[in-house]
Amino acid sequence: MLVVMRAEATPADLDRVVAAIDAMGAEAHRVPGPGRRLALAVTGDMQPAEGAHIVALPAVDEVFWGGATYHLASREWHPEPTRIRLGGGVVIGGEAVVLIAGPCAVETERQLMETAQAAATAGAQLLRGGAYKPRSSPYSFQGLGREGLELLARARRDTGLLIVTEALDTDTVGAVAEIADVIQVGSRNMANFSLLKRVGRTGKPVLLKRGMAATVQELLLAAEYILAEGNPDVILCERGIRGFDGSTRNVFDLAAIPLLHELSHLPVIADPSHGTGRRDLVPAMARAAIAAGADGLMLEVHPEPDLARSDGAQSLPLDALPALVHELRGVAAAVGRQFAAKSGAIPA
Amino acid sequence: MLVVMRAEATPADLDRVVAAIDAMGAEAHRVPGPGRRLALAVTGDMQPAEGAHIVALPAVDEVFWGGATYHLASREWHPEPTRIRLGGGVVIGGEAVVLIAGPCAVETERQLMETAQAAATAGAQLLRGGAYKPRSSPYSFQGLGREGLELLARARRDTGLLIVTEALDTDTVGAVAEIADVIQVGSRNMANFSLLKRVGRTGKPVLLKRGMAATVQELLLAAEYILAEGNPDVILCERGIRGFDGSTRNVFDLAAIPLLHELSHLPVIADPSHGTGRRDLVPAMARAAIAAGADGLMLEVHPEPDLARSDGAQSLPLDALPALVHELRGVAAAVGRQFAAKSGAIPA
């Protein structure tokens, strides 16, 4: 349920509504809306009759219900696009298309520092790299854990790149949130609602990847879990869905980008590395994603892709980055945007 | 990695191997194998060269590698079917096909007790019911939580039915494990590897549902995460995969049942309620699942399906159960099995 307050609501009005919701055993989360308006996202168990009581309180404008509806993520109530301001002047969702590059997994200091340096030189604003890795097999490399986080922090100090890294579970969210500038929730966890609530409460921006079999509506409802915790900074990510043709790892569903932009005010980035699973197709799909309106690209790069401990087949070698960035700048310009300026130098 | 010890290995031999694995920074989990043999499932990061060192130790028979290989779940090393012995003489994976019935979510005491009574009378051995519910929307009913668990415990006392209920996250696994006879891991969490490890460590039997877009191999690798924690009691569950035809909620992939039986020694049950999403198709698909070799059925039933707070469209009314059970007994007999005897009266 979403309770929208009138623009002229006073703090006392708000407290009265929160108290009424508490008294019903539900929980109210304050959510800043457009202008000076405020909404309360209500989670927990509330009956329609109780909602009718709330709408009658002073300074309450509207009450929305709806099991399968994403109020906070929707453009309806929030027509302006959300611009997520990270440190160093980097903005996601603004005019500039951001570049996030890095290895699938943090493996060694040398691997990470070389990659970070190359990414920064090529114009990336963010470095990606998993310290905690979700792997299909318990016998596969599961990431360096806390040591990986420390290497990421060092890479940030050395290069100025901001850090995106994945939180795998509620136990490690805290450690990840301490280091990360943006917390990633991976495809396999898109419907791990406990994790979504927890990352929502960290206050850090969240990069939410679409699940392998998730509809666009389900992705927006997953975002709603984060938003309902009062965290407005959610970046959606199209990364391919499962398909029947084994010649690519996934089906990269680029139409989801304009569709998400139409339904939601949240920024949308694209991951052509997972979207295709093939290094040879990444450049064309990176170009296509920008042309489709992506607000950013997430690319896997590695100093020695064929020796990577995970996802080598889809990682670009470092020396492929500059030429690709050059190409992508042209496509961005053709659709009225900038791409991959130096870190810290991106205007919103 | 899996280290298989020789049958004649002594405790000292075993300790030596465990110590060597520890010294390499990896973790050894003891796994009882067939006969008196024992294996060590090694998780964590280990190099091939280190594996070569292990295989040279006394009383080590073989060392298996393999990112995408499920050793413990495989029939190769464990040809006999696993029979999971629950309380009250109930066995899953034996000659008898078990019946698990109950509501999608525990809603009220009356709803649960009526359902439990009807399930027990119809011949079910286990009662299902969610206390913690994973819902696509944060505004949908999320379950009664701990109160729901207590109602389930009461239903067990009143009816003798064993309890299957879902653990949604690592925070609530403990509470669920205290009450549940079998802990369910839902479809959305099949690749929540932290949760899999945690339920593996509870020592309770685990009912693992196939993910909506998971291959059979991925389901077995998910089971491997639980088995690698030393928990041998994993029940696999086919519950439908995502498809293109909206006329059913999912595509019920019954061929996965004989395929899983061929690849693995673990018992396999079927959930035609989620598999179809339509009450009218459940009876035919329940019959088909037994004919395909399922070791159990999981059925959603509700006193008033049209008023259910979740999944009403796929829930059978209580009074449909006796006739369906009668029908299913006939099919079970035709494939040489029993079905839905009274609780406690099931021979292995």
Add this chain to the structure above:
Amino acid sequence: MLVVMRAEATPADLDRVVAAIDAMGAEAHRVPGPGRRLALAVTGDMQPAEGAHIVALPAVDEVFWGGATYHLASREWHPEPTRIRLGGGVVIGGEAVVLIAGPCAVETERQLMETAQAAATAGAQLLRGGAYKPRSSPYSFQGLGREGLELLARARRDTGLLIVTEALDTDTVGAVAEIADVIQVGSRNMANFSLLKRVGRTGKPVLLKRGMAATVQELLLAAEYILAEGNPDVILCERGIRGFDGSTRNVFDLAAIPLLHELSHLPVIADPSHGTGRRDLVPAMARAAIAAGADGLMLEVHPEPDLARSDGAQSLPLDALPALVHELRGVAAAVGRQFAAKSGAIPA
């Protein structure tokens, strides 16, 4: 459009309606309905206003429109199941579940005769075998053509089995219709509407296989093309749909069987050979299909499956048939039906 005449309509009434439809440039196909009622399926281009003119004519009861609606295939207008009476007393859609067995392709006289003999002995009523084969590659064996048809005719003479064989295109429908007792339209041709119309006009019963990516509604609309030509004898066939898990060739969508029975009066058979693509899974899926309510089974069998020129991996060896038939008889009995009696000996 479907024009339903009143039960008391006279031939003159009917002629008047047909003439009106002709005058509008559309085409009326006479379709016998339940009781003595008759309907006219109207194909070609007609406007709603013209339909309004028709409904005002004497003895016209109702006019149905609907782009995406299958009137003739629907149970609504035809609640009783259709029983298709073939030669020799064989009925599809009656109490008995029929067995259709044979090789994927007719390859040699010896291969076909051995197979036919084994199928007849095992209790099959129909022999399948492709003379014209649709193959993904132009370089693969495309079938023996007319010579294959002649071998099928000989097999019928020798064994009494009726013949099901595929018509690939409008050019060969005539030749196929001369020999076949049932004309098969394959998956790849389910939406080849010209072929559907042409087989509809042969007057021979048609076995229509579901397309690899066809919804249940699309399958029924494809059947409607045949029915609208005045051919009431359509047998629907579930044979697997495309999925993401390469461990089986297709996803065998057994829930389509009860769903089709609910929506339509047409008989539904199942093809577990294509449905799974794996010989090892065929027996379990054949059992499941009967338990799900299939009116018949279509099985690929071959004297030497590993030498088959197509689909060897999914063909059963001849000596596997008797034991499987025995098993299937048990399942059929459990759901109140008979299975695979001798040819000619099947009561409706």
Add this chain to the structure above:
Amino acid sequence: MLVVMRAEATPADLDRVVAAIDAMGAEAHRVPGPGRRLALAVTGDMQPAEGAHIVALPAVDEVFWGGATYHLASREWHPEPTRIRLGGGVVIGGEAVVLIAGPCAVETERQLMETAQAAATAGAQLLRGGAYKPRSSPYSFQGLGREGLELLARARRDTGLLIVTEALDTDTVGAVAEIADVIQVGSRNMANFSLLKRVGRTGKPVLLKRGMAATVQELLLAAEYILAEGNPDVILCERGIRGFDGSTRNVFDLAAIPLLHELSHLPVIADPSHGTGRRDLVPAMARAAIAAGADGLMLEVHPEPDLARSDGAQSLPLDALPALVHELRGVAAAVGRQFAAKSGAIPA
């Protein structure tokens, strides 16, 4: 089978090989290769031993087998991209990206002429429009047939646009080939091999749409059927595959474009109208397709989309075309290509 002749092969050498193939009961189709080399695509039934005999003949360079291999469509034997030269200087597969626009179906003279005029003015080189329409329901509008073809011919005379129109079946291929500059084979007919052979024999360029559930390999094998008839002018078309999310009509698989270019020398165009099924998503996906490397775009446009007799939801209004073309020119330029110059003014 593909028999590749040496560059120095004489006509007599070739005749000898053709005669040997004939003698084996198979059929040889002459296929011009790169340089002055020639190959013979052999269809029909031939044994490996017979192939061994062929390779021993004078001037035979190599013999390739392979059920699932597309020799003629492959880049391996034909590394240079195929440029298909149509009338009026229009080339598909050259530097310029072509624009094909028009209604789904030819409905009326006025509708077609208005559309053609608008398309020509906007810079299209080809006009699309179905005279024969494949429709899921027999009761839906099936196209104007021959009258539609005549209207298309008139539109060509009036505007200079070349014509792409669909051949639905072998019966109407002849009539379509008389009028069309490019014959379209639709998605539903991608595996209608008889139709593929027949359009192959018309000698007209063929636009081959990917089937709804076809893999990239299957699309190339379908092209191989046409090429093996000696017709080198095949244009591949990505138009969306079936997926699980009903929010778009299909999943537009843009990664197939660079993948097809990698595997094959044939030009590849994209159809974002069918690829998305939604007018609002067409512009973004048209941009993305060009960025992904498409050699052409096929767009549905209509004077009054909401009154269209088929596919209105995905048709753009005529007045949307100029702005979209302007945008697409920019994207084409960014990837080093031209887009939608006036008909007849496109250099190769």
